[in-house]
Amino acid sequence: MKLLEDRIRKDGIIREGNVLKVDSFINHQMDIALFREMAREWKRLFAGKPINKVLTIEASGIGIAAVVASELNVPVVFAKKSMSINLDYDNYETQIQSFTHKKIYNVIVSKKFLTPEDHLLIVDDFLANGCALMGLLELAAEAGATVEGIGIGIEKGFQAGGELVRSKGVQLESLAIIESMDSTTGEIVFRPQPHQ
Ligand code: 5GP
Numbered sequence: 001m002k003l004l005e006d007r008i009r010k011d012g013i014i015r016e017g018n019v020l021k022v023d024s025f026i027n028h029q030m031d032i033a034l035f036r037e038m039a040r041e042w043k044r045l046f047a048g049k050p051i052n053k054v055l056t057i058e059a060s061g062i063g064i065a066a067v068v069a070s071e072l073n074v075p076v077v078f079a080k081k082s083m084s085i086n087l088d089y090d091n092y093e094t095q096i097q098s099f100t101h102k103k104i105y106n107v108i109v110s111k112k113f114l115t116p117e118d119h120l121l122i123v124d125d126f127l128a129n130g131c132a133l134m135g136l137l138e139l140a141a142e143a144g145a146t147v148e149g150i151g152i153g154i155e156k157g158f159q160a161g162g163e164l165v166r167s168k169g170v171q172l173e174s175l176a177i178i179e180s181m182d183s184t185t186g187e188i189v190f191r192p193q194p195h196q
Pocket of ligand 1: 018019020021022027060061097098099124125126127128129130131132133156161
């Protein structure tokens with residue numbers, strides 16, 4: 001999606017360790033007009049799918065997912081991270097290794113909000129090694145929900161997550177895929193996306 005790629009080029013900051021900082025428009029200050037355009041693009045890409053709920057993970061997925069849910073006119077549920085083992089049996093639970101914080105989180109969703117009747121669009125800001133997405137797919141599977149697709153804002157194509165998730169046969173639509181980025185020169189190369 002050209003709008004997002006242009007914005008990443010303009011305002012993204014490449015940090016050591018393959019981290020892209022986008023806190024002026026996604027991760028701290030949020031550009032809702034941009035989120036709206038991203039949501040419209042996913043609406044187009046997932047047209048015809050019987051999506052009745054958006055699923056994301058706290059914290060940084062929530063802003064984008066809320067706008068997507070508004071555009072699709074469905075509710076949004078976010079998986080909660082907790083550092084302690086949760087002994088409440090009314091939750092689905094899994095573990096996720098965080099790329100940015102290098103910690104393992106327990107992640108939960110209440111059984112009230114994820115059911116076998118649900119047809120989910122999973123949304124997140126970034127895809128790196130795919131741990132967050134694999135955790136969300138696991139929670140959806142525990143609930144018996146159907147995953148209709150996955151919408152990612154920025155995929156770091158040089159990390160393993162994209163291939164891992166695509167190998168599962170789920171429709172994954174990343175609006176910007178970074179092929180490479182260089183923290184010394186500031187150069188970012190995007191993967192061409194024919195359908196966008
Ligand atoms: P994964 O689980 O795919 O390794 O990482 C996905 C999560 O890590 C995303 O939800 C995002 O919050 C965070 N993340 C991964 N890489 C980056 C990055 O380069 N920049 C930012 N801002 N967040 C990232």
